[in-house]
Amino acid sequence: MELTATGKVILGMLRMRPRSGYEIKGFVDDSTRFFWSAGYGSIYPELKRLREAGLITGSEDPTGDRRRVVYKLTASGERALDEWLAADDGPIELRDEPLLRAFFSTAPEQASAALESKAAAHAEIAEQLSAIEPKAAALDSPFPLLALRYGVALHEFSRRWCEQQAARLADPEVTESEEPR
Amino acid sequence: MELTATGKVILGMLRMRPRSGYEIKGFVDDSTRFFWSAGYGSIYPELKRLREAGLITGSEDPTGDRRRVVYKLTASGERALDEWLAADDGPIELRDEPLLRAFFSTAPEQASAALESKAAAHAEIAEQLSAIEPKAAALDSPFPLLALRYGVALHEFSRRWCEQQAARLADPEVTESEEPR
DNA sequence: AACAACATGTAACCGGTTACATGATTGA
DNA sequence: TCAATCATGTAACCGGTTACATGTTGTT
Numbered sequence: 267m268e269l270t271a272t273g274k275v276i277l278g279m280l281r282m283r284p285r286s287g288y289e290i291k292g293f294v295d296d297s298t299r300f301f302w303s304a305g306y307g308s309i310y311p312e313l314k315r316l317r318e319a320g321l322i323t324g325s326e327d328p329t330g331d332r333r334r335v336v337y338k339l340t341a342s343g344e345r346a347l348d349e350w351l352a353a354d355d356g357p358i359e360l361r362d363e364p365l366l367r368a369f370f371s372t373a374p375e376q377a378s379a380a381l382e383s384k385a386a387a388h389a390e391i392a393e394q395l396s397a398i399e400p401k402a403a404a405l406d407s408p409f410p411l412l413a414l415r416y417g418v419a420l421h422e423f424s425r426r427w428c429e430q431q432a433a434r435l436a437d438p439e440v441t442e443s444e445e446p447r
Numbered sequence: 448m449e450l451t452a453t454g455k456v457i458l459g460m461l462r463m464r465p466r467s468g469y470e471i472k473g474f475v476d477d478s479t480r481f482f483w484s485a486g487y488g489s490i491y492p493e494l495k496r497l498r499e500a501g502l503i504t505g506s507e508d509p510t511g512d513r514r515r516v517v518y519k520l521t522a523s524g525e526r527a528l529d530e531w532l533a534a535d536d537g538p539i540e541l542r543d544e545p546l547l548r549a550f551f552s553t554a555p556e557q558a559s560a561a562l563e564s565k566a567a568a569h570a571e572i573a574e575q576l577s578a579i580e581p582k583a584a585a586l587d588s589p590f591p592l593l594a595l596r597y598g599v600a601l602h603e604f605s606r607r608w609c610e611q612q613a614a615r616l617a618d619p620e621v622t623e624s625e626e627p628r
Numbered sequence: 629a630a631c632a633a634c635a636t637g638t639a640a641c642c643g644g645t646t647a648c649a650t651g652a653t654t655g656a
Numbered sequence: 657t658c659a660a661t662c663a664t665g666t667a668a669c670c671g672g673t674t675a676c677a678t679g680t681t682g683t684t
Contacts, residue, residue: 270671271542278551288635298550301543308672310637332635332680351551354564356544358572361452362482363537369479369594370459370532377590383535391539409558413550416608423604427597451643469663489644491665513652513663634681641674646667653662 269350272304272312273321277339277347280322282407284338287313296401297410300391300417313337321346378435385428392421450531453489454497458520458528461503463588465519468494477582478591481572481598494518502527559616566609573602 269277275298279290287309294304316322321343324335339347364384371377395417402411450458456479460471468490475485497503502524505516520528545565552558576598583592 271544272672274544274547278547281551281553286635287637288633292634298547301541302547303672305673306635306637307639307674311671314637329634330681334635347551351548351557351561353548354545354560356548357542358545358565358568359540359542360482361538361540363452363455364535364539365594365597366455366459366479366483367532367534367537369591370462370528371590372588376532377593379535380532384539387539407553409552410550412558412612413546416546416612419608420601420605424601427600431593431597453644467663468665469661473662484644486645487663487665488646488667492643495665510662511653515663630684632681632683635679637677639674639676642672644670644672646669648667649665651663654660656657656659 269346270312271302272308273316274347274350275302275304276309276312276316276337277321277343277350280337280339281344281347282405284336286327286334286336288334296398297414300395301413316343374435378432381428381432381435385425385432388421388425388428392418392425395421450527451493452483453485453493454502455528455531456483456485457490457493457497457518458502458524458531461518461520462525462528463586465517467508467515467517469515477579478595481576482594497524555616559613562609562613562616566606566613569602569606569609573599573606576602 275294276290279285279293285293287306290309290313291304291306294302294309313322313324317324317337320340322337323340324337327334327336362384364380364387367380368377368384371380395414399411399414399418402414405411456475457471460466460474466474468487471490471494472485472487475483475490494503494505498505498518501521503518504521505518508515508517543565545561545568549558549561549565552561576595580592580595580599583595586592
């Protein structure tokens with residue numbers, strides 16, 4: 267059973283506790299969003315597929331007249347999740363448009379500006395991640411918090427690196443001595 | 448004129464110097480691959496679209512009977528590129544499956560193993576990037592090398608962070624005192 | 629009464645990846 | 657002569673994003 271990206275995150279979250287599709291979306295936004303996002307348009311169809319594949323079961327749990335389906339793992343789903351967790355591969359992918367701008371810059375001032383704005387973006391992301399730390403800290407498992415802290419550390423690192431390089435490029439002395447063409 | 452992801456990288460690379468689709472692919476693999484990849488299946492159709500939109504022109508430059516089309520920017524393409532470079536937004540996206548594994552781990556040893564393997568992946572990527580540094584260093588522009596060094600620094604940082612945390616989680620004393628549940 | 633949040637789902641669109649298909653040139 | 661590299665392109669597939677569509681419940 268090949269799991270899709272969305273399938274993996276759904277199974278993992280359902281093992282933590284049974285949830286509805288809506289709750290999965292909310293939890294993704296509060297936890298994995300910065301390295302593994304998912305929208306309703308992926309979640310609901312994937313829940314359907316996972317149920318049809320027998321990896322999860324859904325039970326109706328309405329609030330009054332508002333329908334709500336809570337899903338949980340089957341034994342088979344548990345097995346699929348464990349299988350995936352036991353592997354040690356999987357992609358680490360980055361898509362970084364501000365960096366591409368720096369890459370294609372034609373003058374130090376332009377590259378410096380691109381890096382400054384990239385630094386600002388990293389600062390903002392780090393801040394957003396810090397803001398959801400309390401939610402991660404309240405969970406039973408300590409590992410979501412660990413992942414979140416990785417995110418904060420990573421973006422703080424990027425921010426510092428970009429700021430340093432931006433400053434270096436903006437300094438005429440350094441720029442001239444290192445780029446004599 | 449809205450540029451696609453692939454369109455941006457093509458325009459940028461064609462301004463550095465005129466190239467064929469094949470050469471663009473080669474240069475992507477030697478430079479932006481780690482934060483902005485593209486395959487033939489994106490490049491050739493996009494070249495067609497850019498030409499139809501008047502942003503680039505292609506001229507036949509065969510090697511014997513082997514056909515070859517070299518593209519370069521038009522004034523309009525130059526303008527589109529500058530416009531994009533002057534903006535200061537654009538996504539910074541990460542997709543990190545090893546981190547997702549750590550996130551969903553249910554025991555310190557499992558999280559530690561996930562982080563170890565993530566650290567190994569970062570080490571390998573950093574090595575690959577270091578290996579193409581000489582090629583980047585030989586270019587006219589210093590900024591591709593800068594971007595590449597960012598990649599090396601970033602993956603080295605991730606490697607260190609993951610190794611440290613993996614070691615911490617594998618140490619029974621620390622683990623017990625920090626996870627009393 | 630109105631709005632935010634809860635809740636589920638579909639359809640169209642978009643763009644990237646993979647596989648396929650073809651053929652020439654160069655160097656070992 | 658054989659393999660690697662140069663070179664171009666299409667088609668099928670896959671999966672994610674966005675917009676749309678609908679209705680309930682709780683709060684102000």
